[in-house]
Amino acid sequence: MSDKMSDKMPADAPLLLARDLTKTFGRFTALRSLSLAVPEGEFLTIVGRNGAGKTTFLKIVSSIVRSYTGDVLLGGRNLKDADEDTRRKIGFVSHESLLYKDLTVRDNLSYYARMYGVPDRDRKIDEMIRRVGLDAKSSVLVSALSRGMKQRLSLARAFIHEPSVLLLDEPFTGLDERASGILEEVLAEFKRSRGTVIMVTHDIDRGWTHADRVVVFERGTVAKEISARETSLGAFKDEYRRILGN
Amino acid sequence: MARDRCGVLLVGLTLVSMIASLYMTFLWAPTERTMGDVQRIFYFHVPSAWVAFFAFLLVFVFSLAYLVRRNKRWDNISAASAEIGVLFCTLVLITGPIWAKPAWGVWWTWDARLTLTLVLWLIYVAYLMLRHYMPDPERRATFSAVLGVVGFIDVPLVYFSIRWWRTQHPQPVMSGGESSGLEPPMLATLLVCLGTFTLLFFALLRIRLRLQRLREEADEIQDRLEQTA
Amino acid sequence: MWRAITTILWKDLKIELQTKEAFSASFVFSLMVLVIFNFTLDLTTEEAMKMGAGFLWIAFAFGGVLALNRSFALERDENCVQGLQLIPVDRGGIYLGKCIANTISMLITEIILLPLFAVFFNIDITERLPYLLAVLVLGTVGFSSVGTLISAMAVHTRMREVILPILLLPITVPVLIAAVEATAYALGADTDPSFWMRLLVIYDVIFVTVSFLTFGHILQE
Numbered sequence: 001m002s003d004k005m006s007d008k009m010p011a012d013a014p015l016l017l018a019r020d021l022t023k024t025f026g027r028f029t030a031l032r033s034l035s036l037a038v039p040e041g042e043f044l045t046i047v048g049r050n051g052a053g054k055t056t057f058l059k060i061v062s063s064i065v066r067s068y069t070g071d072v073l074l075g076g077r078n079l080k081d082a083d084e085d086t087r088r089k090i091g092f093v094s095h096e097s098l099l100y101k102d103l104t105v106r107d108n109l110s111y112y113a114r115m116y117g118v119p120d121r122d123r124k125i126d127e128m129i130r131r132v133g134l135d136a137k138s139s140v141l142v143s144a145l146s147r148g149m150k151q152r153l154s155l156a157r158a159f160i161h162e163p164s165v166l167l168l169d170e171p172f173t174g175l176d177e178r179a180s181g182i183l184e185e186v187l188a189e190f191k192r193s194r195g196t197v198i199m200v201t202h203d204i205d206r207g208w209t210h211a212d213r214v215v216v217f218e219r220g221t222v223a224k225e226i227s228a229r230e231t232s233l234g235a236f237k238d239e240y241r242r243i244l245g246n
Numbered sequence: 247m248a249r250d251r252c253g254v255l256l257v258g259l260t261l262v263s264m265i266a267s268l269y270m271t272f273l274w275a276p277t278e279r280t281m282g283d284v285q286r287i288f289y290f291h292v293p294s295a296w297v298a299f300f301a302f303l304l305v306f307v308f309s310l311a312y313l314v315r316r317n318k319r320w321d322n323i324s325a326a327s328a329e330i331g332v333l334f335c336t337l338v339l340i341t342g343p344i345w346a347k348p349a350w351g352v353w354w355t356w357d358a359r360l361t362l363t364l365v366l367w368l369i370y371v372a373y374l375m376l377r378h379y380m381p382d383p384e385r386r387a388t389f390s391a392v393l394g395v396v397g398f399i400d401v402p403l404v405y406f407s408i409r410w411w412r413t414q415h416p417q418p419v420m421s422g423g424e425s426s427g428l429e430p431p432m433l434a435t436l437l438v439c440l441g442t443f444t445l446l447f448f449a450l451l452r453i454r455l456r457l458q459r460l461r462e463e464a465d466e467i468q469d470r471l472e473q474t475a
Numbered sequence: 476m477w478r479a480i481t482t483i484l485w486k487d488l489k490i491e492l493q494t495k496e497a498f499s500a501s502f503v504f505s506l507m508v509l510v511i512f513n514f515t516l517d518l519t520t521e522e523a524m525k526m527g528a529g530f531l532w533i534a535f536a537f538g539g540v541l542a543l544n545r546s547f548a549l550e551r552d553e554n555c556v557q558g559l560q561l562i563p564v565d566r567g568g569i570y571l572g573k574c575i576a577n578t579i580s581m582l583i584t585e586i587i588l589l590p591l592f593a594v595f596f597n598i599d600i601t602e603r604l605p606y607l608l609a610v611l612v613l614g615t616v617g618f619s620s621v622g623t624l625i626s627a628m629a630v631h632t633r634m635r636e637v638i639l640p641i642l643l644l645p646i647t648v649p650v651l652i653a654a655v656e657a658t659a660y661a662l663g664a665d666t667d668p669s670f671w672m673r674l675l676v677i678y679d680v681i682f683v684t685v686s687f688l689t690f691g692h693i694l695q696e
Contacts, residue, residue: 026383027465064560065696067316067384087563096554098561102490114482115562141493313692368645375641379633385696389628392689393642396621399685400646403678407649410670411656 013076015040015165015196016061021070023056030056031068032220041194043187045207045228048217049244054200055169057217061198062092062167074165088116091163093171093183097154101143105134105153108142109160116161128156132182148176155182166190168199172206184209204240208233216243253452260449263442267435275435281349289435291341293443294334295363301331301447302370302398309394312387321387324394326454328373330447335367358405358412365404369397479564483572490549491580497545502584505538509588509595523596528658531592532651535585536618540643542580543622544629544636546573551630559694566691570623574683577626578612578619585611598662606668607661613675614654620679621646624686627693649678 016038023031031053038044046054059065060072063082072079077086099108109125118124129138132152142150151174158166166187172180187210190197201207207214208228214236216224223243226236271289278285304327308320342360343353354360373393380386491497512530516522550556559569589607593600600607622643629639644651653671660668 024384026381027469059696062561064557067388067696084563084565087561090561092557092561094554094557096557098555098558099553100486100490100549100555101552102493102549103486107486107489111482111486112558112562114478115564117478117563313689365645365648372638372642372645375634376628376632376638379638380631381633385631388692389631392624392628392692395689396624396682396685397646399681400649403649403674403681407652407674410674411652414656414666 014038015042015075016198017071017073018057018061019071019073021057021060021068021072023053023060023065023068029220031060033070034217034221036215036222038196038198040196043191043197043210043212044199045211045214046198046200046217047202047204047207047214047240048223052217053220054217058092058167058169058198058200062090063087064092088161089164091158091161091166092169093155093158093167094169095171095173097150098157099142099150099154102141104139104141105129105145106138108153109156112157113160118161124160128160132156133178147174148179151175151179152182155179155186159186164195166195166197168197168201170201171199172201172203204237205233208236216240218243250456253449253456256445256449256452260442260445263438263445267439267442270435270438275431276429278432284345284348287341287345289439290443291338291345292436293440294337294341295359296440297443297447298331298334298338298363298366300444301327301334302366302401305331305370305373305394306398309391309398312391313395316384316387318383318387321391322455322458323451324390325377326451326458328370328377328394329454330450332367332370332374333450334443334447335363335370338363339367356412358409361408361412362405365408366401369400373397476565476568479562479568480572480575483569484576487546487549487573487576488579491576497542497580498584500545501538501541501581502587504541505534505584505588506591508534508537509592513595520597524598524662527592527596527598528655528662528664530596531588531658532614532655534588534592535581535615536644536647536651537640538584538588539581539615539618539622540640542584543577543619543626543643544639546577546580546623547626547630548636556630556694560696566694567687569694570687570690571683573627574619574623574686577623578615581615581619582611585615600662602663603661607658610654610657610661610668610672610675613672613679614650614657616679617650617654617675617682618643618647620682620686624690624693627690631693649674653678 014037016036018034018036021031021034022029030051034053034057036057046057048054056065060068061074061079063079063086066080066082074086075089077083079086100111103111106125106129109128110121113121113125129135132155134149134153134156137145137149142153145153171183175183187197191210197210199207199211211228214226214228215222216226218224224239226239228236267289271286275286275289277283305324308324308327311317312320312324339360342363346355347353373390376393377386377390380389509530512533518526547556550559589600589611592598622639625642625646626639629636629642632638653674656666657668657671657675660666660671
């Protein structure tokens with residue numbers, strides 16, 4: 001019901017601080033006075049039923065949505081002003097690929113690389129293409145790619161600018177084996193290098209794997225906060241079922 | 247209803263003013279020499295045009311204000327002004343031909359002022375259509391505000407382009423109101439009518455805003471009921 | 476900012492080169508408009524010469540609407556608009572890139588249409604050709620300036636692309652009047668186009684500026 005801000009928060013200021021976020025879409029209130037702090041390097045998984053506000057929260061944190069009441073600070077800077085440097089730190093993965101079907105694999109990456117001001121662009125692009133296993137297809141139009149290949153390219157797109165904050169909205173939905181594998185690898189790597197991750201998912205098992213903390217959203221607020229390292233998956237699932245049952 | 251003292255006063259004033267205008271327009275003002283009684287429509291035609299323009303000016307001001315600071319009330323005022331503006335604009339476009347036919351023999355001339363009014367009507371009807379086809383209130387308000395600013399900035403450009411176009415391709419018939427060479431009683435009637443129409447505008451605006459507020463309250467109550475259910 | 480403009484321009488032109496959808500749609504449609512005028516109006520040669528400028532710009536306007544629609548329709552696939560919202564660049568830069576891409580796209584259609592127009596209507600377009608081209612550019616920029624802004628709006632409405640002409644055409648009345656008058660002069664009329672050219676320049680400057688400043692509001696949620 002009311003959120004429980006953990007007393008075990010690190011002494012230094014959290015990387016992401018959301019305060020009293022309220023967002024309405026006409027008559028529907030997606031977020032109600034939601035507050036959440038995410039320390040740097042944390043892997044946070046957000047779960048909850050549809051309409052609980054998870055995707056809205058993610059969109060606000062990614063600076064896609066800018067009209068809301070309340071504040072979100074990323075690295076001390078208010079996201080409402082979201083200057084270019086702050087936006088450059090953010091990587092966003094969703095089930096939509098954000099790719100242009102009439103451009104080639106290489107051109108899509110080139111477009112995003114240019115927009116993000118990626119240094120040593122061509123080398124980075126080659127590296128990324130190799131990483132996701134699309135070397136043979138680098139001059140192929142996205143419209144000619146298979147679904148799995150598109151997904152892999154979309155991952156490449158999200159990471160080309162080496163974000164330090166990764167936001168994922170149901171990233172595993174509909175991913176094939178190979179793409180899932182790549183995503184898992186990337187997430188593990190991200191965690192190792194102390195990047196911050198916020199993942200919204202319905203897949204509790206997958207969401208639990210890397211998570212430091214799991215937060216349950218319900219009706220636009222934080223209903224429950226669980227440390228993944230101190231609880232078992234089974235216990236959490238019971239708790240989660242109980243919350244959803246209400 | 248009775249609690250809205252200001253509103254009732256406004257409507258009352260409008261009513262009184264309207265009666266005065268009707269009297270002056272139809273009974274008191276002298277008959278025009280060349281056009282006869284048909285000319286009396288001028289006293290409704292011209293004030294409608296000025297009020298329509300004023301309404302669109304309000305749309306501009308409050309649209310700009312909304313873009314600076316997202317106050318929902320300002321969006322409401324813009325929308326209401328646009329609606330009422332289109333209403334008065336329509337009146338101009340209807341009274342124009344009604345006057346033109348008996349006075350000059352044709353229903354419509356592409357006279358500068360009438361054409362400008364037509365284009366304005368099209369711009370603000372489009373504004374209302376945009377609002378109609380956008381269900382999300384915040385987005386609708388933002389987009390309308392941008393259109394409200396763009397549309398009004400266009401007005402002087404439309405005016406100058408039409409006016410110069412008309413002088414390049416003059417029409418044999420001269421339409422539009424003759425505000426120069428008005429005898430004092432005619433001028434007085436015109437001013438009184440202008441006052442009436444302005445009062446009418448504010449009365450309508452107030453009523454429309456009140457309606458909007460009530461609608462929002464009803465939605466809120468409905469939401470609360472749905473939640474507790 | 477410069478990065479945003481050139482990258483968007485590069486992207487849009489590359490996509491257009493690949494699909495040629497905007498060009499083919501607007502070219503064929505503009506051509507149809509000119510042809511239909513001939514059928515429905517059955518003009519004599521003199522009449523055609525007098526009204527040619529008007530027909531030309533009507534054809535350009537309707538074709539232009541199609542090109543403008545394409546510009547943001549291509550961002551709708553795979554929610555690429557979200558990509559635009561995420562990238563750390565100036566919103567105004569995105570607007571300018573799109574606007575320039577649209578202008579170039581429309582100009583290409585118009586320039587290819589001109590000789591066909593000259594043939595259909597038996598009009599000599601070479602008499603004051605530089606002037607004609609100048610009018611084309613100024614008029615198209617004017618159309619595209621507001622058109623790009625409104626096209627971005629239209630994509631988010633329930634009526635999608637259908638609402639673009641309804642919103643755009645009344646606002647571009649000054650451009651249409653000025654462009655037609657100036658084109659009439661370019662095609663040989665005995666008039667003075669200086670007022671119209673000035674008006675076009677003023678319109679272009681005002682609306683590119685206003686659209687540049689307000690585009691961010693349209694893109695952002």
